Structures are given as structure tokens and as C-alpha cells.
Amino acid sequence: xxxxxxxxxxxxxxxxxxxxxxxxxxxxxxxxxxxxxxxxxxxxxxxxxxxxxxxxxxxxxxxxxxxxxxxxxxxxxxxxxxxxxxxxxxxxxxxxxxxxxxxxxxxxxxxxxxxxxxxxxxxxxxxxxxxxxxxxxxxxxxxxxxxxxxxxxxxxxxxxxxxxxxxxxxxxxxxxxxxxxxxxxxxxxxxxxxxxxxxxxxxxxxxxxxxxxxxxxxxxxxxxxxxxxxxxxxxxxxxxxxxxxxxxxxxxxxxxxxxxxxxxxxxxxxxxxxxxxxxxxxxxxxxxxxxxxxxxxxxxxxxxxxxxxxxxxxxxxxxxxxxxxxxxxxxxxxxxxxxxxxxxxxxxxxxxxxxxxxxxxxxxxxxxxxxxxxxxxxxxxxxxxxxxxxxxxxxxxxxxxxxxxxxxxxxxxxxxxxxxxxxxxxxxxxxxxxxxxxxxxxxxxxxxxxxxxxxxxxxxxxxxxxxxxx
Amino acid sequence: xxxxxxxxxxxxxxxxxxxxxxxxxxxxxxxxxxxxxxxxxxxxxxxxxxxxxxxxxxxxxxxxxxxxxxxxxxxxxxxxxxxxxxxxxxxxxxxxxxxxx
Numbered sequence: 001x002x003x004x005x006x007x008x009x010x011x012x013x014x015x016x017x018x019x020x021x022x023x024x025x026x027x028x029x030x031x032x033x034x035x036x037x038x039x040x041x042x043x044x045x046x047x048x049x050x051x052x053x054x055x056x057x058x059x060x061x062x063x064x065x066x067x068x069x070x071x072x073x074x075x076x077x078x079x080x081x082x083x084x085x086x087x088x089x090x091x092x093x094x095x096x097x098x099x100x101x102x103x104x105x106x107x108x109x110x111x112x113x114x115x116x117x118x119x120x121x122x123x124x125x126x127x128x129x130x131x132x133x134x135x136x137x138x139x140x141x142x143x144x145x146x147x148x149x150x151x152x153x154x155x156x157x158x159x160x161x162x163x164x165x166x167x168x169x170x171x172x173x174x175x176x177x178x179x180x181x182x183x184x185x186x187x188x189x190x191x192x193x194x195x196x197x198x199x200x201x202x203x204x205x206x207x208x209x210x211x212x213x214x215x216x217x218x219x220x221x222x223x224x225x226x227x228x229x230x231x232x233x234x235x236x237x238x239x240x241x242x243x244x245x246x247x248x249x250x251x252x253x254x255x256x257x258x259x260x261x262x263x264x265x266x267x268x269x270x271x272x273x274x275x276x277x278x279x280x281x282x283x284x285x286x287x288x289x290x291x292x293x294x295x296x297x298x299x300x301x302x303x304x305x306x307x308x309x310x311x312x313x314x315x316x317x318x319x320x321x322x323x324x325x326x327x328x329x330x331x332x333x334x335x336x337x338x339x340x341x342x343x344x345x346x347x348x349x350x351x352x353x354x355x356x357x358x359x360x361x362x363x364x365x366x367x368x369x370x371x372x373x374x375x376x377x378x379x380x381x382x383x384x385x386x387x388x389x390x391x392x393x394x395x396x397x398x399x400x401x402x403x404x405x406x407x408x409x410x411x412x413x414x415x416x417x418x419x420x421x422x423x424x425x426x427x428x429x430x431x432x433x434x435x436x437x438x439x440x441x442x443x444x445x446x447x448x449x450x451x452x453x454x455x456x457x458x459x460x461x462x463x464x465x466x467x468x469x470x
Numbered sequence: 471x472x473x474x475x476x477x478x479x480x481x482x483x484x485x486x487x488x489x490x491x492x493x494x495x496x497x498x499x500x501x502x503x504x505x506x507x508x509x510x511x512x513x514x515x516x517x518x519x520x521x522x523x524x525x526x527x528x529x530x531x532x533x534x535x536x537x538x539x540x541x542x543x544x545x546x547x548x549x550x551x552x553x554x555x556x557x558x559x560x561x562x563x564x565x566x567x568x569x570x571x
Contacts, residue, residue: 006485006489006491070564073564074563074564119527142527142528143527144527149506150504150506152498152500152501152502152504154504156544158544158545158547161542161544162544165542165544168508171526172526173507173508173525173526173527173529174507174508175505175506175507176505176506176507177484177503177504177505177506178501178502178503178504178505179498180485180490180491180494180498180503181491181493181494182484182485182490182491182494182503185484185485185491186484186505193529194527194529269495271493271494271495271498272495272497272498273495273497273498273500273501274497275497324553324556325556325560328553328556328557328560329560331557332557332560332561333560333561333564372542372544372545372546373544373545373546375546376553377546377547377549377550377553378544378545378546378547379547380547380550380552380553381546381547381548381550382547384548384550385547385548390550390552391552392552392555392556406552406553406556407556408559409559409563410560410563
């Protein structure tokens with residue numbers, strides 16, 4: 001019997017992970033801090049057509065692209081004459097498990113089945129749990145979902161409780177934990193105990209599954225509108241949604257800029273027991289979006305396949321109140337009742353559309369299912385119980401964890417720009433650890449790809465950082 | 471008394487406050503890391519007692535029996551008047567006062 005203490009299990013991390021993802025990450029490492037991202041992404045050896053076939057076999061994908069004509073008309077009233085892009089949403093709630101995460105799960109579960117694993121484990125408090133449970137049900141594999149769900153008082157986040165219900169409805173075993181990053185320890189222990197596959201959100205399979213979403217968007221947009229979109233907005237948390245979508249668009253030859261959007265939860269600590277139930281969004285927020293953009297390898301695999309800074313052209317934030325408001329807009333103006341967290345990108349799109357001409361197509365690349373717990377009414381009721389004030393007024397006058405302000409008028413929805421150079425600097429700092437130095441040519445080329453800047457600008461940025469640190 | 475074969479919820483302490491990971495914030499270090507798992511009891515047990523259960527994937531787990539026949543009780547929550555007001559104001563912004571009266 002091996003040592004099950006926290007230190008001992010964490011010490012066996014690499015060996016447990018290697019057995020649980022069927023992939024040796026060492027083969028992708030290069031000199032120093034660099035690794036070969038594209039070689040890692042090609043490790044599944046599946047073409048995009050084969051990925052689409054796997055999606056089809058699970059009943060995933062081919063979701064409708066719906067033009068939001070009334071929301072577009074409303075956005076145009078606040079734009080200068082001739083402006084206000086056509087807002088079109090990819091209705092990913094139509095997937096079997098109710099979100100785009102089905103795409104991520106399909107390829108992971110397919111891989112687990114191919115490799116002969118008896119079951120699959122995933123650590124997630126999000127829609128991904130239901131997605132893995134759904135695909136395991138179809139593939140005849142066992143499924144365990146590990147969630148961070150309760151605070152120290154045993155009070156559960158309604159949205160996460162609903163997601164547990166959905167996983168159980170699809171036949172999975174759910175393990176629920178109180179707040180804390182040691183969830184990873186429990187997760188490792190389970191992988192070791194069961195010998196199941198780790199359906200991490202961050203393996204190449206997980207991200208390649210999302211490539212099908214970007215690919216479909218490009219093809220459907222051409223078919224329905226006769227051209228490529230002018231902009232695609234993706235909600236950003238762990239970075240896989242944006243990374244996969246952007247890579248899928250590129251595979252279809254579509255060069256539309258991809259904009260990241262997150263709910264602003266500035267000031268709330270994600271591992272804090274007392275702040276856990278003071279947020280009304282459990283995903284799609286800056287608490288994941290910022291750290292995972294500036295250091296993707298904090299995930300549960302040695303090298304994350306989700307590297308959003310490589311692909312985002314811009315990054316904007318919106319407030320909790322604005323997203324709840326936009327969720328109501330989608331319901332009462334378009335007749336589509338969908339989950340709030342999935343409407344983060346739609347909220348940003350309402351503001352961003354006003355910058356683009358009327359003939360432009362702006363794609364919002366997801367929606368998610370809604371229901372008890374996972375609904376703006378449930379979230380606001382829970383927030384009120386936890387002492388958060390809820391008012392109608394100026395949405396920018398909010399403090400995450402203390403107040404939520406629903407807009408009075410659509411004109412008040414304003415996406416706020418994040419300085420990408422600040423994120424790039426943070427990425428470089430994280431990549432070097434404490435020891436930042438001017439890299440050799442190969443490492444510079446690697447970093448330039450990671451932060452999506454030309455080599456000379458990457459060099460200038462590092463020179464500037466070295467100058468400042470003196 | 472819960473009977474062998476009953477569907478129950480077991481709770482465990484995974485880490486005591488003193489065993490929590492070093493990177494955990496101060497408030498989180500004050501509380502233990504707890505776990506909740508559902509399964510079928512392998513022997514009769516009382517609420518509050520240590521018990522053993524078999525989970526849906528066939529694992530055998532031990533823990534404190536905290537609930538028999540655990541149910542889902544989450545809901546849409548209390549009425550939020552602000553949301554109704556917001557809905558009406560969105561419709562007015564789109565279709566005008568007259569269309570709404």
C-alpha cells in the first residue's frame with residue numbers, strides 16, 4: 001500500500017499523470033523554458049475531419065448559428081450611424097450535455113476508450129463534468145467527477161450543486177469537496193486508486209475537440225452569410241474555449257480576430273473559503289481567466305494545450321450585473337432562455353458590435369443550458385442571502401463580492417479593455433520564474449509565439465522589463 | 471437506523487486545518503478540507519456514525535453517515551423583483567412604451 005499522505009501523493013504527481021493521460025509530456029520539452037506546442041497538439045494524429053467524425057459519433061456539434069436580430073437592432077441604437085454589427089450566436093446549449101464542453105469531452109472519452117481505460121475521472125465544478133458524464137454514458141465507461149462545491153460551513157454554490165445533479169442524472173459518481181486547491185490531491189489519489197483516464201480540460205485531446213467549434217463556425221458563417229465573420233468573441237476562463245475555437249477557425253482558413261471576454265471578479269481570491277460563496281459566477285471570470293492566460297501550465301497536466309494568449313487579439317471584461325441583464329435580453333428579445341455564465345461573451349459582443357460597421361458579422365461562440373441553481377434568479381437570490389447588495393443603476397459602480405448592479409438601460413453595457421501588454425509581461429515573468437534574462441534566439445522565438453508578438457517586439461518588451469528590474 | 475443497501479451521503483475530513491497546503495489563504499487554513507460522497511450502505515448504520523458504502527463506480531468508501539436518501543433541493547431561489555423590472559425595461563427599450571401598455 002503506497003503512502004497516501006498529501007506530501008507523498010503530490011510527490012508522485014508526474015508518474016500518476018503519465019499513467020492517467022497516456023501521454024509522455026517529456027518528449028515535447030525543448031532547451032530551457034521552451035517546449036514544442038505544435039508537436040504536442042499533433043500528438044493525437046487526428047485530422048479535423050476525423051475530429052468532426054468523433055463529434056458526430058457522440059451526437060455533439062452541428063449546433064445552429066442564430067442571428068440575434070432584435071439584440072442587434074438595440075445595439076445599433078447606441079452606435080454611430082452605419083455601425084452595429086450583426087450579432088450571431090452559436091447555440092452550443094443544443095449539445096447533448098448542454099454546453100460546448102461536450103466537444104472537449106467527446107475527444108477525451110474517445111481517446112480513453114481507444115486506449116483501453118475502464119473509466120474516466122475529471123476534476124471540474126463546471127459544465128465539463130456533465131459533458132464527460134454524457135460521453136462516458138454513450139461509450140459505456142465509468143465516470144467520476146470531482147467538484148469544489150461547498151464552503152467551510154457546508155453551504156453549496158447552487159450552480160455547482162445543479163451541475164452535480166446533472167452528472168448523477170447521466171450516471172456518474174460525484175465527489176464533492178469544500179474549498180481549496182488540495183482538490184488536486186484528492187484527484188491524484190483517485191487516479192491512482194482506480195487506474196482511470198484523466199479527462200483533463202487541458203490535454204491536446206480536450207483542446208482539439210474545441211477546434212471543431214471554430215471550424216463549424218467558419219463553415220456555417222460562409223454558408224449562411226456568404227462570408228467570414230469580422231470578429232469572434234469567446235468567454236475566457238481556463239483558456240481552452242478560446243484556444244480551440246481560434247485554432248479551428250484557422251484550420252478553416254478563417255482569420256477573424258478572436259476577442260476574449262471574462263466576468264470581472266477583481267479582488268476575490270479563488271481559494272478563499274469565506275469568499276467562495278460571494279461570487280455569482282463559478283466560471284468565465286477573471287479569477288480563472290487572468291492566471292490561466294498569464295501562466296497556462298498551472299493546470300493539472302505538465303503542459304497545458306490551452307494557451308489563449310497565443311490567439312487572443314483583445315481581452316475585455318464585463319460585470320456580473322451586465323451579464324445577468326444580457327441573459328434577460330436574450331430571453332425576452334430573442335426567446336432563448338440560456339445559462340448566465342455562457343452569456344459572458346454575448347454581453348461583451350453587445351458592446352463590441354457598436355465598434356463595427358452594420359454589414360460586419362460578429363459571432364458569439366457559445367450558449368449553455370439553464371435550470372434550477374444555474375440561473376440568474378437562483379444566483380441573485382443566493383447572493384442576496386449571502387449579504388450581497390443588488391440594485392439597478394450604473395453597472396460599473398459594482399464591487400465583486402459586495403454588490404451587483406443591473407443596468408438601467410442597454411446603453412450602459414460597456415466592455416472594458418484589458419491591457420494585453422500587461423498580460424504579456426506577466427507571462428514572461430512566470431515563464432522565467434525569478435530569473436528573468438535575455439533569452440537565446442530559440443527561446444525568444446518560443447516566447448514570441450506564446451505572447452503573440454513579432455520577435456523584435458518581444459525582444460524590446462524583455463529589454464524593457466530587464467531595464468526596470470535593475 | 472439506515473439499512474444495508476440504502477442510498478446515503480457520507481462525509482469525510484480529508485485534511486485537518488493543520489495539514490492544509492502551504493499556498494492556501496489564511497481563512498481557508500482555519501477549516502478542514504471536507505469531502506461528500508454518495509453510495510449504498512454495506513452494513514446498517516446510524517446518522518452521525520462511521521459507515522461504509524459502495525459508490526456507483528464500485529469503490530468502497532468510509533465516512534460519517536450524514537444523510538439518508540439524499541435529495542436535490544436547489545431551486546430558482548426567492549423572487550427577485552429587480553429581474554422582473556429589468557425584463558420590462560428591456561422590452562420597453564426595444565418596442566417602446568406604447569407597445570407595452
